[in-house]
Amino acid sequence: MKKFSIYLHFPFCLKKCNYCDFLSFPCPFEIEDLTDYYLKELDLYFHKFGKRSVPSIYFGGGTPSLMKPVWVERILKKIYDLFDVIDNVEITLEVNPKTVDGKKLYEFFRAGVNRLSVGIQSFDDEELAFLGRVHNSLDAFHILDMANKYFKNINADFIYALPNQSFEKWQNNLEKIKALSLPHLSLYQLIIEPKTYLYSLCKKGKLKPICEDIALKMFKYTNSYLKSSFSHYEVSNYAQKGFESFHNLNYWNGGDYIGIGLGAVGRILEGNHIFAVENPKNIVDWKLNIDRGCLPIKTLTKKSRARELLIMGLRKKSGINLCEFKKNSLCDFNDIVDNVKLKKLLDEKFLIYSNNHIRLSVKGFYLLDAIIREIIK
Numbered sequence: 001m002k003k004f005s006i007y008l009h010f011p012f013c014l015k016k017c018n019y020c021d022f023l024s025f026p027c028p029f030e031i032e033d034l035t036d037y038y039l040k041e042l043d044l045y046f047h048k049f050g051k052r053s054v055p056s057i058y059f060g061g062g063t064p065s066l067m068k069p070v071w072v073e074r075i076l077k078k079i080y081d082l083f084d085v086i087d088n089v090e091i092t093l094e095v096n097p098k099t100v101d102g103k104k105l106y107e108f109f110r111a112g113v114n115r116l117s118v119g120i121q122s123f124d125d126e127e128l129a130f131l132g133r134v135h136n137s138l139d140a141f142h143i144l145d146m147a148n149k150y151f152k153n154i155n156a157d158f159i160y161a162l163p164n165q166s167f168e169k170w171q172n173n174l175e176k177i178k179a180l181s182l183p184h185l186s187l188y189q190l191i192i193e194p195k196t197y198l199y200s201l202c203k204k205g206k207l208k209p210i211c212e213d214i215a216l217k218m219f220k221y222t223n224s225y226l227k228s229s230f231s232h233y234e235v236s237n238y239a240q241k242g243f244e245s246f247h248n249l250n251y252w253n254g255g256d257y258i259g260i261g262l263g264a265v266g267r268i269l270e271g272n273h274i275f276a277v278e279n280p281k282n283i284v285d286w287k288l289n290i291d292r293g294c295l296p297i298k299t300l301t302k303k304s305r306a307r308e309l310l311i312m313g314l315r316k317k318s319g320i321n322l323c324e325f326k327k328n329s330l331c332d333f334n335d336i337v338d339n340v341k342l343k344k345l346l347d348e349k350f351l352i353y354s355n356n357h358i359r360l361s362v363k364g365f366y367l368l369d370a371i372i373r374e375i376i377k
């Protein structure tokens, strides 16, 4: 049976963070229950693509931990009714520490969630205030304690390379992070994206991004500091053995997935066609589409999909499996790269070819974006 992973986007947050360019709306009053629409959208996928096997489900946002556990339970029941959910399915829910307590975490666990991804970002309260987070470091420690009671599989997100962040401050944060002994960490360098509050400060000359050399020094230090306990399996992701995120690996490897909820996207291979679904980014249009029974599906060219897989695949330590690449994009790797530049980078050992995989060497990993720009055509 063919398979796809399912992503569900819950777009509301308590407050917009200063660095956030995700599709999310501050919602300080009553949180809208979108469950009926999610269920209808799942029906549309069932009618379009039939019964598929489901290896992973991901509730992302926004802040899906603002959902009531009973909403999550209804959605999961629908997925189990329509599709063939595998026995060891990975079901992740993103959590903001300010939106849950022990009881609510337990109810999510009872509803079927078996992996948490907790957005902590920093253990330094000044940094949390700078980022515009609604929680402080004590909230974060408290929620991790609670989460450990019910969940074995926990990820925590952190952001570093903040403007004015000293190397020592990140070292200090990293010590606390490692001491948590969590099975999975996502450690992102801050990118100041357009349309964010931090970007507006930069524009006014009130803020300057961190110098690239310090950011690189932090990245290298992070990798060596975590090396003994974690596999650095993707540029920003570190996992203990067996705790790599199945859901994210499916994206990076080019597997099929559907996206439920406003702004959600999907990629589905059917026969000789690659379908892309991109949902409207406002609630009214998204609901209207669903009421009309319409999924906004378009066909993606093979080369476009191949380029996506190149960009994501090189982010992984294991690199790109060229057989899988061809199977998932219906396109040869050589057709989307400048082969002269590729050979040069292989000769200079920035890239490595072995066992039908192309991957970055250690020195190549630090030049990821530049290498992708160089070879992609």
Ligand code: SF4
Pocket: 012, 013, 014, 015, 016, 017, 020, 021, 022, 024, 061, 062, 063, 096, 119
């Ligand atoms: S909680 Fe996450 S999605 Fe919501 S505003 Fe903050 S960064 Fe964005």
